[in-house]
Amino acid sequence: MKTKEISKSTLQRLPAYLNYLKTLSPRETPNISATALAAVLGLGEVQVRKDLASVSLSAGKPKTGYSVCSLIKEIEEYLGYNNIKDAVIIGAGKMGTALLNYSGFAQYGFNIVAAFDINVTEDGGEKGKKIFPLSKFGNLCKRLNIKIGIITAPASAAQEVCDLMVANNILAVWNFAPIHLNVPEHILLHNENMAVSLAILSKHLKENLKKSKKHL
Missing domain, CATH: 3.40.50.720 (NAD(P)-binding Rossmann-like Domain)
Structure with a gap:
């Protein structure tokens, strides 16, 4: 597959797609739509379509979506996970x-x-x-x-x-x-x-606690 240049934010989302796809049974869920992926991962449908288009050779088919097995293979290949x-x-x-x-x-x-x-x-x-x-x-x-x-x-x-x-x-x-x-x-x-990660978590927690107190 020809490597495409993608944004850092897209690159950071690809492992999340991959991890979820690997939890699916190919027999029970052979295909998945961008809409379904977006709902599960809490992302925008348009964003998911753009992300997948950057690594997948084939666009999702109407009413069918993407082949789960093919999408896993393409994401792994793009990220280099198939090469130790x-x-x-x-x-x-x-x-x-x-x-x-x-x-x-x-x-x-x-x-x-x-x-x-x-x-x-x-x-x-x-x-x-x-x-x-x-x-x-x-x-x-x-x-x-x-x-x-x-x-x-x-x-x-x-x-x-x-x-x-x-x-x-x-x-x-x-x-x-x-x-x-x-x-x-x-x-x-x-x-x-x-x-940095702890600072982000602490700030997020602090803001949520403030919001919770306002609703009490």
Whole structure:
């Protein structure tokens, strides 16, 4: 399928479509309409049609809708979920270890092969996922041609860790450390800022509580 350029907001909605479609039984629900998807996910019907048109080769048919199986395949192909992508973690604390052992990434074509930590002196880990000394990072990345790095190290060490990843040909960095990182222009950096997420949740909750009090 030819890749189309889509907006960031559309890209963020695609996993929601995919997750819902995968809950449907192909035998019981072989097709689904944009109207039905919009209703279930609380989105506008026009928006859903535009989103699906950006990744689907065929438009939904009147009274029939989209083939669920075909739509799943097309969204997975667009997002790259059908191609396993290997990644490594630097920072084997509680968060790093939890991500390392999380099996759910596989359904998104994502595979964390190992973690590294400065405090590890010998190979360790469980469930087949190893935790290595940081000194082995460069060799493993080169040997396995790793291009995705995840940072769960403390904020004080995050920039140094990021620089190490860039120096070892990592092209995409998923950063969980609560700090701004500087990367070259060709590096894709995504910050998973939990403080921002909590601030949004808190503000939303505060506004809802105010509205509730007004109705009392």
